[in-house]
Amino acid sequence: MAETAVTNTGQPTTLIAGLPGIAADWSSDQRAFKNVSWGKAMMWIFLLSDTFIFSCFLLSYMTARTSTTVPWPNPSEVFALNLGGRHIPLILIAIMTFILISSSGTMAMAVNFGYRHDRVRTAALMLATAAFGATFVCMQGFEWTKLIMEGVRPWGNPWGAEQFGACFFLITGFHGTHVTIGVIFLIAIARKVFRGDFDVERRGFFTSRKGYYEIVEITGLYWHFVDLVWVFIFAFFYLW
Amino acid sequence: MTNVAVHVEGPQQSLQAHVHDTIASGATHAKGQQHPIKLYLVVWGWLFVLSTCSYLVDYFGIHGNLRWSLICLFMVLKAGLIVAVFMHMAWERLALAYAILLPPVLVLVFVSIMVFESDYTHLLRLLFFAAST
Numbered sequence: 603m604a605e606t607a608v609t610n611t612g613q614p615t616t617l618i619a620g621l622p623g624i625a626a627d628w629s630s631d632q633r634a635f636k637n638v639s640w641g642k643a644m645m646w647i648f649l650l651s652d653t654f655i656f657s658c659f660l661l662s663y664m665t666a667r668t669s670t671t672v673p674w675p676n677p678s679e680v681f682a683l684n685l686g687g688r689h690i691p692l693i694l695i696a697i698m699t700f701i702l703i704s705s706s707g708t709m710a711m712a713v714n715f716g717y718r719h720d721r722v723r724t725a726a727l728m729l730a731t732a733a734f735g736a737t738f739v740c741m742q743g744f745e746w747t748k749l750i751m752e753g754v755r756p757w758g759n760p761w762g763a764e765q766f767g768a769c770f771f772l773i774t775g776f777h778g779t780h781v782t783i784g785v786i787f788l789i790a791i792a793r794k795v796f797r798g799d800f801d802v803e804r805r806g807f808f809t810s811r812k813g814y815y816e817i818v819e820i821t822g823l824y825w826h827f828v829d830l831v832w833v834f835i836f837a838f839f840y841l842w
Numbered sequence: 843m844t845n846v847a848v849h850v851e852g853p854q855q856s857l858q859a860h861v862h863d864t865i866a867s868g869a870t871h872a873k874g875q876q877h878p879i880k881l882y883l884v885v886w887g888w889l890f891v892l893s894t895c896s897y898l899v900d901y902f903g904i905h906g907n908l909r910w911s912l913i914c915l916f917m918v919l920k921a922g923l924i925v926a927v928f929m930h931m932a933w934e935r936l937a938l939a940y941a942i943l944l945p946p947v948l949v950l951v952f953v954s955i956m957v958f959e960s961d962y963t964h965l966l967r968l969l970f971f972a973a974s975t
Contacts (some may be wrong), residue, residue, distance in 0.1 A: 620936065628938035635938050646942050657949045665956050669963035678900050696897045697850050703893060707886035712949045717876055774945070819875065819930070826928045830921055836893075837917035842910075 615760075645820045649827045652780075656831050659773050660838055666765040675761035677840050681745070695840050696791050699832065702781075704719060705734030706829040709788075709822045716795065716818035724818060725796035732788040735781050742778045773835055780828050791821045875930045885927045892916045892923075 617636055618626045628634045635643045667674050678691040685693060712727035749770070753760050756768040792812065794800065803812040894918040899909060926932040931939055 617935070623935060624937050624940055627935065634941070635935070637935050638938060643938070646938065650945060652941055653946045654949070657946065657952070661949075661952060661956050664953070665960040665963075668957070668960035669967065671964065671967045678903075692900050696893070699893050699897070702892065703886070703889045706889070706924065706928055710882040710886075711879060713875070714877065714879060714882065747853065802858065823929055826924055829928075830924050832921045833917055835922070837896065837913050841896060841913045 619818055629730060639816060641816065641820050642823070645823050649823065652827065652831075656675060656773075656776070656834070659776065660834065663769040663773060663775055663839065666769060667763070670763045670765060674763045674765040675759060675766050678842075680749070680761065692840060694741065694745055695836065698745075699836055701734050702829050702832050705731045705738070706826055708734065709825045713819045713822045714767070716815040719801065719815065721795050721798055721801060724815075725792045728788050728795065728818070728821070729794035732785045732792065735785040735788065735825075735828075739778055739781050739785070742781075746774075769839070773839060777828070777831055780831070780832050784825050784828050787824060791817055819826065875933060877933075881927065885923050888923060889920055892920050896920075 617623060627636055630636075638646075664775050681695050682689055684690075685695045708727045709731045712724050712731060715723040717729060754767045754770070756771055758764045759767050795815075795818065798804075799806075800813050800815045800817070805812055893916075896913055899912050899916075904912065925943075931943070
């Protein structure tokens with residue numbers, strides 16, 4: 603009875619590389635994604651669905667902007683700031699972009715240190731990422747406040763096409779929500795890393811399952827996705 | 843009983859396959875994604891450079907086709923770097939990469955549909971509403 607399990611000879615099953623590997627993986631038994639855990643695969647699939655949500659937002663923005671007969675407000679002017687007596691176009695958005703890219707850099711290094719089981723550095727880098735993210739949300743709050751004071755509403759604004767406000771609040775608001783959730787997610791995981799949960803394989807209080815350092819990479823996937831969405835928003839909404 | 847054997851065998855095989863695959867792809871450790879820190883710093887630097895470039899497009903007020911093509915070029919390069927290196931897609935198996943990356947590309951079909959649709963709406967607005975305002 604027990605001998606049946608020994609039929610596994612210990613020979614590693616070779617995975618087929620390249621394009622034939624796609625057909626082999628997808629038509630194989632039990633699982634299509636051979637080298638990633640279910641957690642990572644599910645995060646990727648969630649991010650795919652989120653991609654569609656943001657695609658729909660940007661598409662509806664494109665449709666509104668192309669079909670309106672009223673001129674679209676010039677984002678370069680709308681988001682300009684007076685800094686040190688100089689009028690600099692789009693400067694706030696540029697700073698926000700650099701902050702978000704920096705947070706992606708610290709996150710990538712946190713993942714790296716996580717797989718080296720360096721819990722102090724991993725937690726520190728994750729908290730740095732969260733701090734960058736929180737700064738980003740604060741700057742977005744400032745931007746919203748400034749625009750609302752200037753009279754931008756979802757149904758109108760002083761400069762041109764009425765759809766500008768609706769698109770702006772929907773797209774940046776949804777992105778800001780994602781950043782906020784990411785900051786909370788980062789702090790929660792950083793706490794677990796720092797406490798050493800993944801070294802002693804402490805069971806989670808909600809799931810009662812052991813955690814692994816891979817959760818740092820999964821958190822990282824979500825965070826990089828937030829940065830990725832901003833790349834598209836920056837290009838299509840602010841620069842176009 | 844053969845069923846039991848298959849069930850026990852499955853996860854072990856895939857685990858060994860996983861280890862084999864990561865060794866084959868040049869990773870130093872058997873578990874997880876391990877790449878030199880320098881790689882991340884280089885990509886980080888490039889992301890800064892590309893973001894600066896796309897900001898300068900606006901700062902110098904470049905207009906017309908050159909503007910759109912530069913913005914799109916920098917955007918695609920940035921997105922590619924983030925997905926390939928930061929999200930480690932370059933080291934995943936193609937079965938995952940294609941499953942995740944192909945569907946968003948098909949959104950371009952939706953984009954082209956909406957380009958025609960919004961142009962049509964624009965035309966109708968010009969024909970029937972523009973004169974009255």
